[in-house]
């Protein structure tokens with residue numbers, strides 16, 4: 001079996017490891033480097049994976065190394081990792097927001113690299129991941145990267161790396177937009193007098209049902225929306241209010257801010273010329 005190392009054992013690493021274990025990867029084939037002792041203990045206790053305090057120790061012997069640290073931590077981990085990665089030449093997968101493939105090549109050397117952007121629903125196997133490969137990634141390695149991310153949910157290859165910040169703005173950050181909308185819907189229902197537990201249950205099930213209609217049926221969001229909207233009915237009244245308040249522009253501005261933040265995060269990691 002392929003040995004996989006995770007550098008950073010936080011939320012996303014945990015989600016991706018959970019998916020791999022569910023899809024048949026043996027815990028013994030997964031090594032995790034994590035500086036926090038309590039997190040290492042929890043990972044071993046909960047998932048049965050082997051944890052290391054040292055990044056190079058986790059990466060030694062791995063055919064796939066997943067970089068799952070915060071973007072700001074990325075330049076610092078090259079110190080301990082570059083040597084071992086140059087010796088073993090694994091497939092390097094980065095899940096860090098913003099961080100570009102050319103930066104990864106500069107820090108870790110010429111390697112097959114896949115930059116990807118998963119999201120938190122990976123925790124329940126319902127994630128969505130965009131992936132982008134550099135020219136050194138073989139067809140077999142591409143298939144391996146896809147297999148790793150497929151275990152967390154849906155995957156899509158993105159040919160143009162410049163669009164990865166848009167993927168981050170769409171599906172990487174997207175779960176938070178959705179939760180924010182649900183919070184607002186629940187709060188409005190409670191303000192109208194509905195008990196909180198009823199508001200929460202009805203809102204959550206509504207989102208589940210709407211999401212399943214989108215993913216399990218063949219209709220797009222626009223036509224599903226139209227089917228809810230009776231002429232001169234309640235939905236029309238709500239949608240007209242959204243339109244008057246500029247919902248599409250609000251969403252476009254928010255996604256623009258997310259995309260720009262991805263680019264800024266990456267730029268902040270470039271050495272001044």
Ligand SMILES: NC(=O)C1=CN([C@@H]2O[C@H](COP(=O)(O)OP(=O)(O)OC[C@H]3O[C@@H](n4cnc5c(N)ncnc54)[C@H](O)[C@@H]3O)[C@@H](O)[C@H]2O)C=CC1
Nearest residue numbers: 007008009010011012068069070071095096097118119120
């Ligand atoms: N949270 C999210 O929704 C998503 C996050 N991402 C990306 O995933 C990456 C990780 O994010 P999270 O899991 O949310 O963060 P997190 O903070 O939960 O996990 C990061 C882990 O890295 C560890 N760490 C810190 N310094 C380290 C070092 N020098 N060597 C090894 N490990 C070190 C931390 O102790 C922590 O456990 C980020 O780059 C983020 O942009 C990608 C998609 C979605």
Ligand SMILES: O=C(O)[C@@H]1CCC=N1
Nearest residue numbers: 097119168172173174
């Ligand atoms: O907020 C962030 O920067 C990360 C990347 C996408 C989701 N969470």
